[in-house]
Amino acid sequence: MARRQYLGVAFDLRGVTAVLLPGTGSDDDYVTRAFAAPLRAAGARLVAPPPEPGRLIEGYLAALDGAAAKGPIAVGGVSIGAAVSLTWALGHPEHSVAVLAALPAWTGEPASSPAALAARYSAQQLREHGLAATTAQMRASSPPWLAEELTRSWRGQWPDLPDAMDEAAAYVAPSHAQLRRLTTPMGVVAAVDDTIHPLRVGREWAAAAPHAALRTITLDELGADPAALGAACLAALGEA
Template sequence: MAVNLRGVTTVLLPGTGSDDNYIYRAFAGALREAGAVLVTPAPRPERLVEGYRDALDDAARAGAIAVGGVSIGAAVATEWALRHPGQTVAVLAALPAWTGSPDTAPAAMAARHSAQLLREQGLDSATATMRASSPQWLADELARSWAGQWPALPDAMEEATRYVAPTCEALATLAVPMGVVAATDDPVHPIEVARQWVAAAPRAALRTVTLDAMGADPAVLGAACVAALQACDFGALRRGERDRGHRNR
């Protein structure tokens, strides 16, 4: 049995420093094919996480929604799903960056470094530094989105580095299916984190992409995430519920 997204409002949240422009291009094709109604709220860098939570709350006023995003967007969406099981249809988690504490996560360290550069060098110089160490496609994406979120961008990056993502124990209580996608060659969003999420959640599946493929066509990210969602084992959730029931007797 596949997850039916037809007519379902699906709210997808960008990663830190990224924007709704990118996430729309990454997911619009796959979700349009699935019949979903895509909503991509713009990040509010002055209140990044609360802005994301508000967008999810607003979308759910009209009925149950699917949620997801990229990196910290995926984490905030999954946290929301855990808190609102009756209002959530499914989760689409792309490139999860860490599980639980952010302290030693490569993505959090990269965000702290970028925030420091932006504060010390300003937008133009920090963007040039970022370009020198990034693939061309990623540098172009970030140059656009960074400019759109300046001057509050360093605040957003620092807020992200303090965000505690769902733990494995929390993910084990996820009541809906979750499709997860990881890039096999992404050191900032290690595939081991995606594997942790999938192993912990009762009904989840993983699909992989590469950074080169994402650079050539961002739509491969959304397609892989939707494919992972459709590959979820529905029987696993039922088995997990029975197991928990037996343990609680």
């Protein structure tokens, strides 16, 4: 999607800076491979800030604020990155032209959501058993492509990774009531077979926000081509 009518006013992603935030334990390398090519095709420029595991949320917000100081931006991210960017868009409607929400993990309080439970468990295992043993455990229970991604990104964020995981697991995402107040158009993507980021949550976000649409993919599609995630986000945004 390069151009679309929104509330009677044409907005255009050409020339727009899009700030995309990584998911918990992931990094800017993955975000770049997932979003750079689709955004470039839409005429937008990707900014993928690296996670700062010692100040995860603060670092993400600083990146969004810094980019928005130069003009309105598109925002988004994966999992916790989607939640943080959506929260920022709700607080800065005049600076947000679009939200690209990939694999949202929960709505409102994290409570016992699968992603929050998994992050807390991984943080505990990392502290008790160390990076090598916990990575080996993760690899044994993950699809090969995801195991490779997380092995690389976890290594890069060690030794502060457990703190980042705990911080992400405690983050309160926008509620249904807040989503209903979102004036920025939003494209949401959920994987139909992802138990950590349930399809139900993607449906909730898309249904609650006034100008949002949902596209679905599979984990196999993500493994075969990370750019499928970015392309699906832009396709959903085109339907918002």
